[in-house]
Amino acid sequence: MTEPRHKLLLCNCNRTMQFDGKAVAGALGASAGPHIHSELCRRHVAAFEAAAKSGEDLLVACTQEAPLFTELHEQFQAAGNIRFANIRETAGWSADAAAAAPKIAALLAVADLPEPEPVPLVRYQSHGQLLIIGPADAALKWADSLAAQLQVSVLIADGSGRAELPLERRYPVYSGRDVKVAGYLGAFDVAWEQGNPIDLEACTRCNACIPACPEHAIDYSYQIDLDKCKAHRQCVKACGDVRAIDFERNEPARNERCDLVLDLSAKPLIKLHQPPQGYFAPGSDPLKQAQAARELATMTGEFEKPKFFVYREKICAHSRSEIAGCTQCIDICSTAAISADGDHVKVEPHLCMGCGACASVCPSGAMTYAYPRVADAGMRLKTLLGTYAKAGGKQACVLFHNANDGRELVMRLGRHGKGLPARVIPLEAFHIASLGIDTLLGAIAYGAAQVVIVSAGTEAPDYLSALKREMGYAQQILTALGYGKRHFELIEARDSAGLEAAVWGLPAAPAAPTAATFNLSNEKRTTLDFIFDHLLKHAPSPQPEVGLPAGAPFGAVVVDKQKCTLCMACVGACPESALLDSKELPQLRFIERNCVQCGLCEKTCPEDAISLASRLLLTPAAKTAVVLNEAEVFACTKCGKPFATRQMIDNMLGRLGAHSMFSAPGALERLKMCADCRVIDLMHNAQHGSIHDLK
Numbered sequence: 001m002t003e004p005r006h007k008l009l010l011c012n013c014n015r016t017m018q019f020d021g022k023a024v025a026g027a028l029g030a031s032a033g034p035h036i037h038s039e040l041c042r043r044h045v046a047a048f049e050a051a052a053k054s055g056e057d058l059l060v061a062c063t064q065e066a067p068l069f070t071e072l073h074e075q076f077q078a079a080g081n082i083r084f085a086n087i088r089e090t091a092g093w094s095a096d097a098a099a100a101a102p103k104i105a106a107l108l109a110v111a112d113l114p115e116p117e118p119v120p121l122v123r124y125q126s127h128g129q130l131l132i133i134g135p136a137d138a139a140l141k142w143a144d145s146l147a148a149q150l151q152v153s154v155l156i157a158d159g160s161g162r163a164e165l166p167l168e169r170r171y172p173v174y175s176g177r178d179v180k181v182a183g184y185l186g187a188f189d190v191a192w193e194q195g196n197p198i199d200l201e202a203c204t205r206c207n208a209c210i211p212a213c214p215e216h217a218i219d220y221s222y223q224i225d226l227d228k229c230k231a232h233r234q235c236v237k238a239c240g241d242v243r244a245i246d247f248e249r250n251e252p253a254r255n256e257r258c259d260l261v262l263d264l265s266a267k268p269l270i271k272l273h274q275p276p277q278g279y280f281a282p283g284s285d286p287l288k289q290a291q292a293a294r295e296l297a298t299m300t301g302e303f304e305k306p307k308f309f310v311y312r313e314k315i316c317a318h319s320r321s322e323i324a325g326c327t328q329c330i331d332i333c334s335t336a337a338i339s340a341d342g343d344h345v346k347v348e349p350h351l352c353m354g355c356g357a358c359a360s361v362c363p364s365g366a367m368t369y370a371y372p373r374v375a376d377a378g379m380r381l382k383t384l385l386g387t388y389a390k391a392g393g394k395q396a397c398v399l400f401h402n403a404n405d406g407r408e409l410v411m412r413l414g415r416h417g418k419g420l421p422a423r424v425i426p427l428e429a430f431h432i433a434s435l436g437i438d439t440l441l442g443a444i445a446y447g448a449a450q451v452v453i454v455s456a457g458t459e460a461p462d463y464l465s466a467l468k469r470e471m472g473y474a475q476q477i478l479t480a481l482g483y484g485k486r487h488f489e490l491i492e493a494r495d496s497a498g499l500e501a502a503v504w505g506l507p508a509a510p511a512a513p514t515a516a517t518f519n520l521s522n523e524k525r526t527t528l529d530f531i532f533d534h535l536l537k538h539a540p541s542p543q544p545e546v547g548l549p550a551g552a553p554f555g556a557v558v559v560d561k562q563k564c565t566l567c568m569a570c571v572g573a574c575p576e577s578a579l580l581d582s583k584e585l586p587q588l589r590f591i592e593r594n595c596v597q598c599g600l601c602e603k604t605c606p607e608d609a610i611s612l613a614s615r616l617l618l619t620p621a622a623k624t625a626v627v628l629n630e631a632e633v634f635a636c637t638k639c640g641k642p643f644a645t646r647q648m649i650d651n652m653l654g655r656l657g658a659h660s661m662f663s664a665p666g667a668l669e670r671l672k673m674c675a676d677c678r679v680i681d682l683m684h685n686a687q688h689g690s691i692h693d694l695k
Contacts, residue, residue, distance in 0.1 A: 004028050004112045006059035006083060007051055011040035013062070017092030020101045027105035027391035028112070041065040045072070052078035059111055061087045061104075085111035089411040090426050094419025102393030103425050109387035110427070116376040120307040122349040124185040124277065126259040128300035131155060131190055133179060134264025136163035136221060138284070140173075142262065142293055147171055149297045153256060155179065155192065156200075156223070157265060164220040165205065173200045175223060176254065181261055181269045184350040185278030185303065191255040196223045202244035209245065212238035260296055264289065273334040273460040274353050277303075308354035308371045310522075313344040316366035317598035320573040325600035329358035329367050334460040356434025357463050360470060363553030363596035364576055365524030369434045374527065377429070378442055378520025384425060385447045386515065395509040397424045397450040398443050402432050405456035409499055417500040424452070424503055433463040437553075438520065438527045440474045444487060445531050447515035450506065452489045454499065464490065473552055477532075477616060482541025484510030514538045529593065536618045546616040555597045555614040557590055559628040563609035564588065565648045566631050570601035570610060580625060586645045587630040593622040637669070638677035 008028070010021055021036045037044040040062065051058055052073050057080040060069055066084045073082045085108055091100040130150040132139045140163050143152045147170055156175040165173060176192030183189050198209075203222050210218050213235050217228035224235070224245075231247070239245045261279045263269050268281035275281065278299060282288030317326040320343055329345060330338045337351035338358060347358075347367075359369040368374065381398070388396050399420070401410050410426050413419060420426065429435060432453050443451045453471075455464055471488040478487050486507045493499035516534045521527045536542055548554060557570075557579065566586050571579045578594035579601055581587065602610045631645035652671055662668050666685055670678045 004059070004109075005057060005114070006112050007054070007056040007080075008034045008108065009037070009040060009048060009051055009058060009060045010034050010087075011037040011044075011060075011062055013088055013092070014038055017088060018097060019092060019104055023101045023391060024105045024108065027102065027387050028109055041068055048072060049076055052076040052080075052082075055079040058082045059108065060084050061108065064088070083111055086411070089414030090420060091422075093414040094422065096419070096422040099422035102388045102391035103422055105391040106384045106388035106393070106425055110380050110384050113380065113383055116372045119370045119373075121304045122307050122352075124303040124305075124350065126186045126278065126300050126303070127151070128260070129153070129258045130260040130262060130296060131188070131256055131258040132262045132264065133157050133181075133190070133269065134262075138264045138289070140166065142264070142289065143171055146293060146297065150260070150300070153258065155190065155256070157192070158195065162219065162221040162223065162225075165200070165222055169205075174254070174256070175200050178253075179265075179269055181263070181279070184276040184348075185299065186259045187350070188258050188261050188278065189255060190258065190261065191253045193253055194249055194251055196226075197245050197247045197249065198222055198224055199244050199246070199249075202242065204242055204244070206242070208238040208240075209235035260299055262292060262296060272336055273462075274355075276335065276351050277305075277353075306354065306371045307349050308352050308356065308369065309347060309349075309359065310368045310370050311345070311347055312366050312368075314366075315364045315575060316344045317364050317575045317596055317600060318345050319343045320575065320600050320604065323573065323600060323603050325575075325598040325603070326363060326596070328361040328363070332357045332361055332462050332466055334462065354434075355431040355460075355463065357431075357466055359524075360434060360436030361466050362524070363598065368522055368524065371430055373522050374438060374520050374524070375522050377439060378446075378527075380427065381439075381443050381448075382446050382519065384427060385443070388425060389447055389515065393423065395423050395449045396447060396512065397421075397452055397506065397509060398448045399424050399426045399452045399454060399503070400429050400432055400435055401426060401454040402456070402458070403428055403430050405458050406432065406454050409454065409456045409493060409496060412496040413499050413503075416496050418504060420503060421506075423449075423509070424506075432459060433466065435467065435470075436524075437470045437474050438524050438531070440470060440488060441477070441531045441535070442520050442527065444474075444478065444483075444513060445516040445534050447512050449509035449512040450487055450489065452491060452503070452506065455490065455492045457492075457494050464492070469551075473548060476548060477546050478535070480541075480543050480546040481535055481539035482543075483513065483535075483539065486510065525593075532616070532618055542618075544617070544619045546618065548614040548616055550612075550614050551597070552614040552616075553596050554616045555595060555612055556592055556617070557595060557601060557628065558611045558613050559588065560607075560609040560611075561629050563607040564605075564629045565607060565609075565651060566629060566645050567606065567648075569604050569606060573600045573604035575600065579628075585630060586633060588628045589625040590628045591623065591625050592617050634672075636674040636677050637672045638681065639674065641674050643674040 015038050021034055025034055040048055053076055063084045063086040087104045087107055091103045128150040131153045132143050133155045136156045139154045143154045146152055152171040154173045157179050158177045175196050177195035179192045181190050214232055215228045215230055217225040236245050263281040270279055280292035282292045319325055335351045335353050337348045338345050354371055356369040358367045385396055401407055440451055467490055475488055479485055491502040493502055518530045566588055568581050571581050576594045576596055578591050580589040597612050602612055631647050633642040634644045634646040634649045635642050656662050670681055
């Protein structure tokens with residue numbers, strides 16, 4: 001066993017945690033147990049200074065004082081790097097703390113892993129061009145407040161509200177209706193129609209129209225109240241050559257390009273669970289408006305984020321020949337970042353927010369998650385559960401939470417409640433929607449007795465539905481193989497009390513399987529192959545086949561042999577090489593392990609001869625090509641060369657026998673000939689006419 005990569009600094013936080021440092025060090029492979037400090041951030045800070053100046057890489061088991069230790073690390077000009085791990089709220093502060101040493105060792109082992117490979121970056125550039133959309137009074141107020149920091153424009157939408165325009169033209173003001181917003185930080189496109197007769201950008205605000213209106217339908221908002229207006233058009237005359245007023249305006253939609261959007265409309269113009277970067281829709285709440293304005297003021301310059309996905313179009317089962325197959329990634333994306341693109345899909349990386357749900361539901365693995373990659377997440381799971389077991393831990397329960405409100409909820413549980421049970425090990429994911437069946441079953445294969453996912457409330461409802469569906473597939477497989485029930489739980493908690501009740505009330509964990517030694521792969525179907533083989537090998541009740549509900553990504557193709565003519569249209573439509581033809585014989589073959597149940601073969605078949613049957617076949621037959629249909633070869637009646645199947649010829653003869661085009665002598669017989677012989681026969685038996693036959 002190798003030594004830890006980082007020098008470990010443990011602190012029991014003023015003796016509020018009790019754990020066995022030697023047991024922790026032994027599980028981590030350290031040759032000597034670390035000294036446990038009680039006030040590393042205060043009275044024992046000299047110990048930190050000595051460790052920093054040693055030049056070694058440091059792992060400090062404290063996150064609360066991470067800013068202090070980071071600053072000291074820089075002051076000491078330490079050569080090594082520094083990392084932090086939380087063992088206080090996640091393990092030490094618990095009613096079960098006495099048994100938490102295996103969990104502490106597991107958490108520290110994960111923190112000691114090398115950093116995953118960097119992923120490509122997506123860049124944004126904002127010059128601070130802000131468009132404020134909404135009621136006149138609120139929009140103008142925030143425009144005045146932000147004009148000194150940003151390049152502000154205002155769009156008074158749908159004539160909402162009437163407010164006096166500023167005395168000075170400090171920024172553009174528009175009015176419009178049917179407003180549409182699309183884009184992202186640095187590249188928003190806003191389109192609208194000029195609804196009011198007065199064009200605010202053309203208007204000089206000379207006020208000539210105001211006294212000219214006999215109905216007093218115009219005020220210092222310079223917009224006409226069309227309910228009062230009686231169409232005298234005195235205002236048009238008063239406006240004169242300025243021509244800012246036009247009751248018969250017939251212009252194409254107007255548009256504005258901007259970097260940022262502050263949408264003060266009662267209902268957001270972008271109706272997505274997770275709107276794009278740079279778009280804020282606080283509604284009419286003054287506090288939310290102020291928070292949005294404060295954040296907007298900082299959004300000028302260049303920004304970047306990870307490119308969260310990798311897409312391989314070659315194995316995408318979205319469409320073939322304009323026939324739609326799988327649309328799961330498009331349907332589940334909460335940011336509308338994924339759209340159809342011919343036979344494949346395209347992803348706008350600037351709109352992608354990294355939930356990973358597309359990769360979780362993708363049946364083929366064409367869409368994979370890259371932050372972190374499945375291989376990296378698998379290594380964390382393998383290290384976590386392996387260390388936990390080595391330290392004597394039993395019945396491990398991996399608790400996944402996200403990196404924001406989920407993390408805070410788990411931390412508060414340790415601070416305000418009973419903490420987490422000793423067997424419940426928290427593991428952070430950037431987003432819980434990225435946890436697909438490969439990760440869920442991978443955790444079980446590595447020795448977890450249970451996997452729990454915490455939703456703290458920010459996740460889209462569709463994501464939770466997808467998680468429940470993936471958990472359902474995984475549980476059906478485990479139950480069928482005799483591993484028991486209740487391996488997976490989705491906890492929807494909105495406060496620490498709710499989470500505490502849920503984790504301490506978890507059902508008894510079933511027995512964990514023998515831990516696997518393989519590593520998870522970024523190839524989804526390859527990873528699942530390894531997992532299924534491992535689970536079957538160690539299954540208490542091995543089964544050759546597991547029944548799954550319709551829509552599952554595993555299953556068979558069923559062919560009605562009476563209808564199938566072996567036209568092979570299904571072979572051309574299959575994106576996964578699950579359906580194959582034969583070079584020697586008229587056969588339709590099928591490899592079940594390759595099938596993702598996308599339905600393209602079923603929709604493509606012209607004879608309606610194909611249906612799908614969801615199941616998981618676990619025997620070697622799943623990887624072997626089986627014959628779904630084959631036919632007797634039909635040989636040309638002239639030369640004897642095989643050129644079609646008997647069923648195909650019989651079908652043609654049956655359908656075309658009564659057609660007038662084939663009433664001539666020998667016409668039907670030519671259908672029994674190959675293409676070459678058909679042409680020769682047609683030429684030999686042609687009845688050539690003569691001009692002398694004409695009378």
